[in-house]
Amino acid sequence: MARRHATREEEAEINITPMLDIVFIMLIFFIVTTSFIRETGIDPQRPEALTASQQARGNILIGVSATGQIWMDKREVPLEAVRQRVEQARNESPESTVVIIADERSETGILIDLMDQVRLGGILNISVAAQPAGGG
Numbered sequence: 240m241a242r243r244h245a246t247r248e249e250e251a252e253i254n255i256t257p258m259l260d261i262v263f264i265m266l267i268f269f270i271v272t273t274s275f276i277r278e279t280g281i282d283p284q285r286p287e288a289l290t291a292s293q294q295a296r297g298n299i300l301i302g303v304s305a306t307g308q309i310w311m312d313k314r315e316v317p318l319e320a321v322r323q324r325v326e327q328a329r330n331e332s333p334e335s336t337v338v339i340i341a342d343e344r345s346e347t348g349i350l351i352d353l354m355d356q357v358r359l360g361g362i363l364n365i366s367v368a369a370q371p372a373g374g375g
Contacts, residue, residue, distance in 0.1 A: 283302055283303065283343075298335055299335050299336065299337045300337075301321070301339045301340070303340070303349055303350060304345065305344040306345075307345055307349045309321060318349075318356060321357065321360070322356045322357075324360075325356070325360030336365075338366045338367075339365065341367060
């Protein structure tokens with residue numbers, strides 16, 4: 240009877256295909272479940288409110304500076320362009336919500352005009368960010 244002797248190469252071979260399959264499936268899972276948060280580009284001083292409450296974060300963030308500048312995706316945006324950007328974001332994610340982070344020293348008129356543009360862009364779920372009274 241002839242005995243078959245394995246060479247050193249055959250003994251050291253490890254099949255990594257199942258491991259690669261698992262890594263690929265995990266990658267797909269993390270890509271699908273990741274929520275991409277877009278920041279405003281500024282950090283305004285939010286006003287305090289006794290009734291402020293923690294809510295789910297919106298996926299469209301709009302910042303308003305103390306001087307009335309509007310910021311989206313880390314860029315200054317003119318008021319006239321807000322509607323178009325909101326429509327684009329809504330097309331990407333139909334269940335979009337908007338959170339407006341306005342500085343406490345910004346003018347109310349800018350905030351109202353901004354909310355009008357967001358509504359004209361097709362999103363009715365708008366929140367205005369505030370911090371709990373007492374500096375929370």
